[in-house]
Amino acid sequence: xxxxxxxxxxxxxxxxxxxxxxxxxxxxxxxxxQKSKALLAMADLIEANxxxxxxxxxxxxxxxxxxxxETALVDRLKLSDxxxxxxxxxxxxxxxxxxxxGSLGPTIKRPNGMDVAQMRVPLGVIGxxxxxxxxxxxxxxxxxxxxxxxxILRGGSEAFHSNQALGAIIxxxxxxxxxxxxxxxxxxxTDRGAVGHLIxxxxxxxxxxxxxxxxxxxxxxxxxxxxxxxxxxxNCHLYIDKDAHVEKAQRIAINAKTYRYGICGxxxxxxxxxxxxxxxxxxxxxxxxxxGVELRGCEKxxxxxxGILPATEADWETEYLAPILAIRIVSSIDQAMDHIAQYSSExxxxxxxxxxxAARRFQRExxxxxxxxxxxxxxxxxxxxxxxxxxxxxxNRLHARGPVGLEGLTTQKWVxxxxxxxxxxx
Amino acid sequence: xxxxxxxxxxxxxxxxxxxxxxxxxxxxxxxxxQKSKALLAMADLIEANxxxxxxxxxxxxxxxxxxxxETALVDRLKLSDxxxxxxxxxxxxxxxxxxxxGSLGPTIKRPNGMDVAQMRVPLGVIGxxxxxxxxxxxxxxxxxxxxxxxxILRGGSEAFHSNQALGAIIxxxxxxxxxxxxxxxxxxxTDRGAVGHLIxxxxxxxxxxxxxxxxxxxxxxxxxxxxxxxxxxxNCHLYIDKDAHVEKAQRIAINAKTYRYGICGxxxxxxxxxxxxxxxxxxxxxxxxxxGVELRGCEKxxxxxxGILPATEADWETEYLAPILAIRIVSSIDQAMDHIAQYSSExxxxxxxxxxxAARRFQRExxxxxxxxxxxxxxxxxxxxxxxxxxxxxxNRLHARGPVGLEGLTTQKWVxxxxxxxxxxx
Numbered sequence: 001x002x003x004x005x006x007x008x009x010x011x012x013x014x015x016x017x018x019x020x021x022x023x024x025x026x027x028x029x030x031x032x033x034q035k036s037k038a039l040l041a042m043a044d045l046i047e048a049n050x051x052x053x054x055x056x057x058x059x060x061x062x063x064x065x066x067x068x069x070e071t072a073l074v075d076r077l078k079l080s081d082x083x084x085x086x087x088x089x090x091x092x093x094x095x096x097x098x099x100x101x102g103s104l105g106p107t108i109k110r111p112n113g114m115d116v117a118q119m120r121v122p123l124g125v126i127g128x129x130x131x132x133x134x135x136x137x138x139x140x141x142x143x144x145x146x147x148x149x150x151x152i153l154r155g156g157s158e159a160f161h162s163n164q165a166l167g168a169i170i171x172x173x174x175x176x177x178x179x180x181x182x183x184x185x186x187x188x189x190t191d192r193g194a195v196g197h198l199i200x201x202x203x204x205x206x207x208x209x210x211x212x213x214x215x216x217x218x219x220x221x222x223x224x225x226x227x228x229x230x231x232x233x234x235n236c237h238l239y240i241d242k243d244a245h246v247e248k249a250q251r252i253a254i255n256a257k258t259y260r261y262g263i264c265g266x267x268x269x270x271x272x273x274x275x276x277x278x279x280x281x282x283x284x285x286x287x288x289x290x291x292g293v294e295l296r297g298c299e300k301x302x303x304x305x306x307g308i309l310p311a312t313e314a315d316w317e318t319e320y321l322a323p324i325l326a327i328r329i330v331s332s333i334d335q336a337m338d339h340i341a342q343y344s345s346e347x348x349x350x351x352x353x354x355x356x357x358a359a360r361r362f363q364r365e366x367x368x369x370x371x372x373x374x375x376x377x378x379x380x381x382x383x384x385x386x387x388x389x390x391x392x393x394x395x396n397r398l399h400a401r402g403p404v405g406l407e408g409l410t411t412q413k414w415v416x417x418x419x420x421x422x423x424x425x426x
Numbered sequence: 427x428x429x430x431x432x433x434x435x436x437x438x439x440x441x442x443x444x445x446x447x448x449x450x451x452x453x454x455x456x457x458x459x460q461k462s463k464a465l466l467a468m469a470d471l472i473e474a475n476x477x478x479x480x481x482x483x484x485x486x487x488x489x490x491x492x493x494x495x496e497t498a499l500v501d502r503l504k505l506s507d508x509x510x511x512x513x514x515x516x517x518x519x520x521x522x523x524x525x526x527x528g529s530l531g532p533t534i535k536r537p538n539g540m541d542v543a544q545m546r547v548p549l550g551v552i553g554x555x556x557x558x559x560x561x562x563x564x565x566x567x568x569x570x571x572x573x574x575x576x577x578i579l580r581g582g583s584e585a586f587h588s589n590q591a592l593g594a595i596i597x598x599x600x601x602x603x604x605x606x607x608x609x610x611x612x613x614x615x616t617d618r619g620a621v622g623h624l625i626x627x628x629x630x631x632x633x634x635x636x637x638x639x640x641x642x643x644x645x646x647x648x649x650x651x652x653x654x655x656x657x658x659x660x661n662c663h664l665y666i667d668k669d670a671h672v673e674k675a676q677r678i679a680i681n682a683k684t685y686r687y688g689i690c691g692x693x694x695x696x697x698x699x700x701x702x703x704x705x706x707x708x709x710x711x712x713x714x715x716x717x718g719v720e721l722r723g724c725e726k727x728x729x730x731x732x733g734i735l736p737a738t739e740a741d742w743e744t745e746y747l748a749p750i751l752a753i754r755i756v757s758s759i760d761q762a763m764d765h766i767a768q769y770s771s772e773x774x775x776x777x778x779x780x781x782x783x784a785a786r787r788f789q790r791e792x793x794x795x796x797x798x799x800x801x802x803x804x805x806x807x808x809x810x811x812x813x814x815x816x817x818x819x820x821x822n823r824l825h826a827r828g829p830v831g832l833e834g835l836t837t838q839k840w841v842x843x844x845x846x847x848x849x850x851x852x
Binding site for chain 1: 451454455528534536540542545547549550632633653671674677678681685767785789790791793794795796797798799800801802804805810811812823824825827828829837838839840841842843844845846847848849850851
């Protein structure tokens with residue numbers, strides 16, 4: 001690549017950033033009716049342009065097959081009729097959600113008579129960097145638009161033609177609703193240098209939401225100057241307390257592991273109190289093994305369950321995302337919480353117990369972004385929490401933590417209203 | 427500096443970070459009673475150790491005078507009886523404030539019967555990097571402790587002996603309350619490399635709060651890997667609308683400019699609607715000039731007010747922090763908001779108007795961290811907002827924005843409580 005090319009890319013990205021910043025000033029004050037109109041127009045356009053979208057998508061599929069991409073990954077790329085219907089349905093659902101922008105928290109009247117409150121406002125310009133699935137183009141754009149933000153989307157090169165075609169649909173929807181076309185921009189180059197610009201343009205981008213594997217997140221974290229709402233590991237724990245209901249615990253544990261192996265809320269280590277282990281573990285282990293889950297246990301677990309592998313230090317640390325489960329028997333809730341404090345990725349942990357004090361202690365003291373009582377860890381999802389949709393799950397401590405919905409894409413400003421109060425003179 | 431020294435510093439900082447992380451695990455679950463006990467013990471210790479504290483402080487004062495530090499800066503360093511009393515009072519006030527940790531937001535019951543809520547929890551380990559005033563050592567430590575965080579403090583080298591002595595008081599207070607002594611650590615070296623370690627130790631530090639001038643913030647922003655809660659410029663605007671009450675507007679404008687010239691909420695540009703300018707401006711200008719404020723105006727302003735300098739582009743951009751005011755006459759609320767959008771640092775802006783629609787528009791559409799109606803911009807302060815105390819004012823968009831009190835030093839976790847609900851099976 002010549003230096004001239006680099007300059008051209010830098011200039012392109014600068015222009016995209018400036019266009020986004022300009023659009024952000026309009027979209028943050030757009031009415032809910034106007035934003036919803038754009039989202040509904042996009043849904044209709046997806047349905048009306050099904051064959052063109054699939055023709056563009058076919059180019060990506062062909063290239064992927066030619067490049068020997070795994071079948072599972074090729075499937076994820078496909079804009080099938082079902083995938084397009086799901087996108088259109090998602091757009092209509094997001095259009096119908098309440099607009100978070102402009103909502104006021106409680107108003108406090110100060111002793112001098114002035115009112116103090118906080119109002120929700122958009123973050124500004126959001127960059128989304130994602131891999132593979134082209135549905136993210138629509139989902140992310142819709143959530144950012146509904147919450148009054150401008151968006152710059154950068155999808156994977158495998159989905160380039162699909163994303164460009166979806167970007168054209170989004171643009172038409174914006175124009176149909178009288179909103180700035182640059183409210184959502186899909187980057188039109190596969191040059192990897194574009195990402196480097198996007199994550200360092202602090203004047204034009206307020207936050208980056210990466211959607212992808214650990215490798216992507218690590219790369220972006222190392223180089224970004226723009227703050228990231230990032231999602232790292234989900235090494236999630238379920239603890240069956242001595243005061244658990246045996247059958248309930250077994251049902252919860254089976255669901256926590258087997259609902260889906262590949263999601264971040266999947267239980268990766270099961271902790272069981274030694275007093276209840278003989279009643280809970282043998283049947284539970286059998287049920288899991290019947291479903292094809294490989295079990296790895298501590299010594300005490302091995303004594304109760306036959307034919308399982310020993311668990312090593314590495315097992316406590318691993319997010320398998322696979323039909324494998326590590327099991328450890330502990331002597332107290334404190335030992336369970338110590339294990340979690342040492343090995344957890346602070347994503348989602350759960351206790352099964354009928355003891356209120358144990359439930360309260362666990363929920364207060366475990367320092368994870370989600371802490372459950374009597375529920376499987378696999379509930380870690382914005383829809384399940386009632387957020388209506390999610391842009392991702394944040395493992396950050398600052399700003400949004402856990403599942404991030406529309407509210408996580410906003411910030412607050414202080415609004416004070418008085419009648420001529422003066423400082424230092426009341 | 428030899429490589430061996432660098433290694434020793436890196437090892438020291440690593441140890442400090444690890445100690446903070448360990449202490450954070452205890453302090454986040456400490457009861458309010460225990461945290462308050464520590465704060466009250468510190469207040470008593472300051473009063474009981476007045477002469478030792480002043481003896482240590484004298485070393486800093488002597489060095490500062492020897493180094494030819496400005497008198498105003500030397501004054502800021504001084505641990506006078508009054509300064510020590512203020513610290514002790516502040517500690518007792520913070521002890522009496524409600525503990526934000528563990529408080530629950532609204533609980534939503536989901537269709538499957540499980541409860542979803544968010545609970546406030548500490549951020550973890552907070553690094554504070556500050557210049558000059560040793561009172562920050564006490565104030566910052568107290569706010570971080572009350573909100574359940576561990577703290578690493580790095581003050582200016584001018585206040586080294588004072589900060590070390592105050593650090594010893596803090597440690598004694600922690601020990602007296604049975605809390606880990608490493609909950610608050612004052613870095614014991616003036617080596618500037620320590621800051622470089624502190625702002626990049628992402629495993630051990632969750633957030634950095636810098637307290638200092640723009641130079642410090644710029645330096646830290648460039649190198650930090652740990653997120654910053656930062657405070658940049660306060661180029662604040664007051665807009666006197668055509669429907670303003672003339673006398674009220676004049677009183678608010680005078681207070682906004684002259685309450686204190688050096689604070690970030692000081693009005694730096696006054697915008698006046700052309701229809702009301704002849705009624706408001708001449709008397710207001712006279713009053714400001716009588717108080718020694720230098721006025722710089724647009725052409726229309728110059729036509730109404732005699733003997734003032736012309737305002738240039740640079741004036742619209744400048745945070746004077748001095749008795750200087752730029753004045754511009756605008757033809758509409760839209761032109762006022764356009765001016766603010768172009769030049770404001772998004773800190774604090776205010777409108778003076780009796781027109782409800784104008785007030786609502788201004789408060790919704792101006793994209794600053796604080797937006798007022800009929801109040802002087804100089805109210806930008808956590809105490810005035812009812813936060814009880816403030817660690818600083820944030821100009822970030824993510825996480826805390828505007829004045830940051832105890833709540834801004836916490837984050838939230840999701841707490842879900844069920845009775846054996848399973849995912850995908852309800």
